[in-house]
Amino acid sequence: MIPTYPEFAPLELDAREALYPNLNLLPDGISEFTFAGLYLFRHTYNYRISRLPDGNLVISGHRREKSFFYLPCCFPSVDLFDKLMHQYDYMRHMSETQANQHRIELEARGYLVFEDRDNFDYLYNREDLAMLNGRAYHKKRNLVNGFVSSYSCEQRAFTKARIKDALAVLEEWRTAKGVDGDYAAARDALEHFEVLGLRGAVYYIENEPVGWCLGEPLAKGKMFAIHFEKACDRFKGIYQFINQAFAQSLAKHYRYINREQDLGDEGLRQAKMTYRPVGFVKKYMVFHPDRADFAPQPLEPPAECGPGTVHECSDD
Structure with a gap:
């Protein structure tokens, strides 16, 4: 009520x-x-x-x-x-x-x-993330290719039967990071994914769970938001692989993938920019x-993008 x-x-x-x-x-x-x-x-x-x-x-x-x-x-x-x-x-x-x-x-x-x-929020063309074409994605492709040549990784749709596997990955992620971060929210998402309307995938190497992601449609089905993406980073290139593999699995009516914000973290901002966002929410x-004593200073639009609801970026 x-x-x-x-x-x-x-x-x-x-x-x-x-x-x-x-x-x-x-x-x-x-x-x-x-x-x-x-x-x-x-x-x-x-x-x-x-x-x-x-x-x-x-x-x-x-x-x-x-x-x-x-x-x-x-x-x-x-x-x-x-x-x-x-x-x-x-x-x-x-x-x-x-x-x-x-x-x-x-x-x-x-x-x-x-x-x-x-x-x-950072917006990416779904097709860009799925294909990783062009010079801008050269390093990403190399990481994905290196991962694929070293491991045989299988993507399986997220179901109730795979919650336990995803939780095991989350626990390893938490231990490796040494901080909780969004651990509590991620665990909640895994345990209540059905009622929350979330969907995603779990990733396996030789039947061992090594990664997962969860998200949901946005903007009347025009976008898909990735809320959580966790992996065992002892496998070099696994995050780049998951990023591409999940983008490839999404229906084509999702034009954009929303990978959320950087929260002002410069390292995270740089990482998100390397995937060439086409705009911002x-x-x-x-x-x-x-x-207004704690209000920020007025900001100009990001230099990478021009005006518009979906702020288109250059192709350089």
Whole structure:
């Protein structure tokens, strides 16, 4: 049961039936705005949910000791938006569609709107990742070829019978990394993949599980988001192999693969750029001018890309 604003309740698994249909129809493809994307990180951000008087959803959370809210499906009235902005430190993950519709009005009312570059989702052409053609992918192809020449790896569709195998890989990954990272969310995803609507694959070398990935469709089936990708990295080239093999297995109606954000990690940003993204799913933050002491500096669009909802990049 989702309470009516201003009451909030924790985000629980039984809210899927109410949230999934509306989230599934969102056009922008923000990776967090699926039921799985919200539910799996409910503890990380202390998500709580409420239904506005017009029936749309508002989700509150906390990050780095600051409170925020999401409006994934629709903007409320001006008065209600003002109330939310005074109640929370900022609005997070405003979509590009929402920014195009409301940014001028919000700035006219004194609000500050910033691009959240660290949370842009990376978009890749599915076919590019499946084929790895051209000079830009030379190193990736070499790693995949080296892996294939050394190991006979089999891709099997993710099923309940393979949860145990994927968990074994996750445990090895956790031990090798020496940190938990997104371990709890990944384990939750494996154990509840059916009800969360996730799909993916498990990878085996001589019947030993060595990797897995899970994701789901986005943007009305135009994109497929990879939420988790874990492997035993004692096998050199395994991540590059999984990346290509899973892209090859996806249906052709998925034009783009969304591989989520870099969170401002420069190493991760460089790694994601080596796969030649064709664009980004932009996200914005909105601040009240009296609460903007921790707001980022305004950002120009990424130099790699030009304007547009899917920001096309050069082919060099």
